[in-house]
Amino acid sequence: MKKGIAIIFILLFTYSCEYQTEETHFVEKEKPIPDKEIDINLYGVRDNDIIYIYDKTWLSYSIDEEIDKILKTEITLDGIPLENSHNGILINPDAYDNSIHKLKLYVESTSGTHSLAEKLGLERYIGEKEYTLKYIHVDRGLQITDGLSESDYLKIQWKKPNIEGLEVDRYEITYDKDWSWNSEITITISDPNQTYIIDENYVHGYKDYQIRTFFKDNKIEPWYDRYTMSYSSLGGEKIQIKTNDLESGFVSWNKNKYRCKYIFAYGVDEEGFTKTETLEYTSTSKNISLPPFPEDIYGSIYVLPENYEGNNYWTWGENFFYYYYPTFLPRDYYNRYFVADTGNKLLYAFRGYSIAQYDVITKEQLKTVSISYIDYHENDKLSCSSQTGKVAVLQSLTRQIHIFDKDMNQLNKFEIDGNTIYTNLDDVFAITDNDMIIISGMSYSRKCMIYNIKGELLYNITVPTSPYKTKITVSDDGKYMCIYNTFDNIKIYQIKEGGAILYKDMDISNVSGCYFDPITDNELIVQESKSFYKLNLETLSKTEVIEGTYISTDPYTGYILYYDLDFKTNKKGHIRKSITDIKTYNIKLSTYYSKDLVGNTYIFNNTLVTNNPYWDISKYLK
Structure with a gap:
């Protein structure tokens, strides 16, 4: 019974499995494309191109949009898998050493047939690409130098970048046209082989040049370089000044390195330089008129662009030049009342409450002697004998006379007559070659006193009190004394130990000054109001x-x-x-x-x- 039931089941199952072959119930599936490969592309890269890597680089890729479904994506660099993120690859080399590397992209996708074979994984498309990468070492930045153009203008120049796989697109240079406010300009050089600019406005000082280098296809970021010019005008050398003669001087300088013009400014008043002159680039010297001696010689040379026009040349900076005449003392110190010892080639002067002795040849200060209250009053006086080398000093405040030898050893000190009121610059003070001291004083009864160096009063000479402006002068050796007034009379005395002898008495009008010749003591220089002449005291002949x-x-x-x-x-x-x-x-x-x-x-x-x-x-x- 059971066997019969089994047979019936098998028959029923077999019947139910029969295919319906009617055309209306048949659907034919799409067949896969024979030998189809998935198309993979790196953006901006052609097949067989070498990909040059200059820095950390992001490479984007695309996959054929017609594929059904990606089953697998695999990216390797030299066989080592790389992370894939949003269809991109980060290339970040450890070293840029011009080495070669292999980048592989592998993709699998479904065929899109939806067949049983596809579902069983036996039917798919494959895409595979391999690229060559080269890690390039790049010394970023231009090699910039400066030089001169054929016309001596500043030339900023650089080497064209020579980097494998890169081409320069253009240069942009930004700099200040001049030193005025808001003068910045930018120029573009489209020819990558032009690797210089010429700046006709640069003449000296600091100046920045910013150069941006752009590369074709923006393969790398533009380079930014800054080059700073630094040059001291006229080469930074001191301007030289010398005198040509008594009236003119000569100013010379090193020619400026860069083509320019010069504004030569000279001569000063309260408002500034009084003389300006434009000089050409090739000029390296200028003759000048000397200022009155001993005023300092100074001026300025302004170095300007050759095409500069305007009056604000001082904004370009100045090259100040000056010449100070040599001095006996530091510039803040002064001498007063020079006298000469011609026999010993010495000069003496008051020097800040002391007596200074100088060598007349070298101008070297040899000795100084300090005296209390000396040089406090303008009527303090000095005298020396060129024959004996002795020096006499009158200290008017204390009415003392000091006597020194040529080595500045004090020989004596004494006071003069207390009744003498010594307040007149016209009064005389002298030490003679025969060791006498001649002093004239002023009081209601004016007189001239003759002392010896021991301080003993030898005698007086009465000086006429009328007219009031009677003046006295003594020859350098002390042999002669002249008493004169500005109206009509000159008296010459011979000074001797026993007394003064009237030597000449002359009526000469219009006299404003009398001075003994320091070399020939019997000759008197007579000053009139607008002229002077020399009078021989023996012959009374005039020059x-x-x-x-x-x-x-x-x-x-x-x-x-x-x-x-x-x-x-x-x-x-x-x-x-x-x-x-x-x-x-x-x-x-x-x-x-x-x-x-x-x-x-x-x-x-x-x-x-x-x-x-x-x-x-x-x-x-x-």
Whole structure:
């Protein structure tokens, strides 16, 4: 019975498994495409291209959009799996050493047939690509230098980047056109082989040039370089100044490295430089007129672009030049009241409450002697004998006289007559070659006193009190004394130990000053209101009259220094070998160092001397 039931079941099952082959019930599945490969692409990379890696790089890829379903994605670099993130690959080399590497992308996807074979994993598409990567070492930054163009303008130049796989697209250079506000400009160089710019406005100083280098296809970020120019105008060398003669000087400088023009400014008043002149680039010197001695020589050279136009040249900076005349002392110190010992080639002067001794040749300070309250009063006076070398000092505040030898050892000190009121600059003080002291004082009854160096009063000479402006002068050796007034009379006395002898009594009108020649003691220089002449005391003969005002005679060489007739306006002085010599040397003298102010400009051993500056003019007196 059971066997029969089993047979029936098998028959029924078999019947139920029969296929319905009618056409309306048949669906044919899509067949897979033979030899189909999945298309994989790296963005911006062609097949067989070498991919150059210059920095950490993100590579994006795409997969054929027509595939059904991705089953597997595998990315390897030199066989080592890489992380895949959002269809991108990060390449971050440990070293950029120009080494070669292999990048492989492998993709599997379904066939899209939905067949049993597909479902069983026996039917799929495969895509595979391999790329060559090269890790390139890049020295980022341009190699920038500076030089000169053929026309001597600044040339900023650099080497064109030579990097495998990279091409320069353009350069952009940004810099200030000049030193004015908001003058920045940017220029673009589209030719990658032009690796320079020429800046015609650069002449000196600091200046920045910013250069951006752009590469084709933006394969790497643009480079940013900064180059700073630094150059001291005129090469940073000191401007040289020298005197050509008594009236002119010579200013010279190193030619500026970069093409320019110069504004030469010179001559000063209260508002600044009074003279300006434009000079060409090739200029390296300029002759100038000297200012009145001993005023400092100074000015400025402004270095400007050749095409500069305007009046604000001072904004470009200045090259200040100056020349100070040599001085006996540091510039903040002063001497006063020079006297000369021609026998020992020495000069003496008051120097800040002391007596200073100088070598007339070297101008070196040899000795100083301090005396209490000396040089407190403008009537303190000095005198020396060129024969004995003795020095006498009058201290008017205490009415004391100090006597020194040439080594500045004190020989004596004594007080003069207490009734003498010594307050007049016109009064005389002298030590003679035969050791006498001559002093003139002022009181209601004016007189001149003769002492010996022991302090003993030898005798008096009465000085006329009328007219009031009676003046006294003594020859350098003390042999002669001149008493004169500005109206009509000159008296010459011979000074002897036993008394003064009237030697000459002359009626000469219009006299404003009398000065003994320091070399020839029997010759008297007579100053009139607008001229002077020399009078021989023995023959009473006169030399020619010279227009101007007498200043001094060099006791060493005999040269005569005097002011021009129009000195107050033209500041001119003149020098002659002698009063009879026709040849005249011209020189400007400062009005500040005139007789009316702080003291004379002296001449000693062919050297102009003031209260501190001096100028050896020997080579110009020929």
